[in-house]
Amino acid sequence: IAGITQAPTSQILAAGRRMTLRCTQDMRHNAMYWYRQDLGLGLRLIHYSNTAGTTGKGEVPDGYSVSRANTDDFPLTLASAVPSQTSVYFCASSDTPGTAFGYTFGSGTRLTVV
Amino acid sequence: ILNVEQSPQSLHVQEGDSTNFTCSFPSSNFYALHWYRWETAKSPEALFVMTLNGDEKKKGRISATLNTKEGYSYLYIKGSQPEDSATYLCASASYDKVIFGPGTSLSVIP
Numbered sequence: 001i002a003g004i005t006q007a008p009t010s011q012i013l014a015a016g017r018r019m020t021l022r023c024t025q026d027m028r029h030n031a032m033y034w035y036r037q038d039l040g041l042g043l044r045l046i047h048y049s050n051t052a053g054t055t056g057k058g059e060v061p062d063g064y065s066v067s068r069a070n071t072d073d074f075p076l077t078l079a080s081a082v083p084s085q086t087s088v089y090f091c092a093s094s095d096t097p098g099t100a101f102g103y104t105f106g107s108g109t110r111l112t113v114v
Numbered sequence: 115i116l117n118v119e120q121s122p123q124s125l126h127v128q129e130g131d132s133t134n135f136t137c138s139f140p141s142s143n144f145y146a147l148h149w150y151r152w153e154t155a156k157s158p159e160a161l162f163v164m165t166l167n168g169d170e171k172k173k174g175r176i177s178a179t180l181n182t183k184e185g186y187s188y189l190y191i192k193g194s195q196p197e198d199s200a201t202y203l204c205a206s207a208s209y210d211k212v213i214f215g216p217g218t219s220l221s222v223i224p
Binding site for chain 2: 004035040041042043044045058059090101102103104105106107108
């Protein structure tokens with residue numbers, strides 16, 4: 001089934017630990033995005049990639065890094081997790097970087113940093 | 115930075131009632147307006163993408179309108195059903211970024 005796969009589904013992580021959230025899409029979409037969802041704040045963009053080999057910072061990039069070695073994969077890394085990074089993380093993709101197209105979202109990763 | 119607002123924050127309606135909610139966005143640098151339907155424990159699903167002032171889109175009992183000059187979009191649901199219960203997100207897109215609103219949570223009571 002075409003779409004986006006995120007892993008893990010949920011994770012409890014000790015503060016200070018390193019964690020990589022995985023995102024894989026099989027639609028050959030050029031653009032990919034990482035959002036975090038927090039109550040009352042909606043979806044906020046962390047990082048994005050318009051095409052393989054390029055990345056950019058979104059609205060809330062601090063404490064996170066991404067890479068885009070190929071079209072399909074867009075992992076998000078927390079180098080040293082802090083409790084404020086407790087959130088639900090959504091990966092999304094779109095066929096082109098243009099914003100006239102709707103996004104396809106993954107099912108999310110619920111991360112709790114303790 | 116765009117500021118996208120949605121109202122109301124939450125809404126409870128009886129089955130069969132029609133309802134609507136609002137998405138407000140800055141009209142400068144506007145490129146497209148997205149609507150998403152987000153059911154609990156699932157991922158957001160794209161409903162509509164509108165780009166032109168006066169656009170109207172319809173999918174079944176759900177429709178949306180767009181006014182880019184005054185910076186708002188309405189989402190309408192006719193004859194609400196329990197399966198319409200979800201959070202409805204709008205997102206305003208400039209040429210290089212998409213900013214999401216906080217969503218309107220709809221509960222349809224059988």
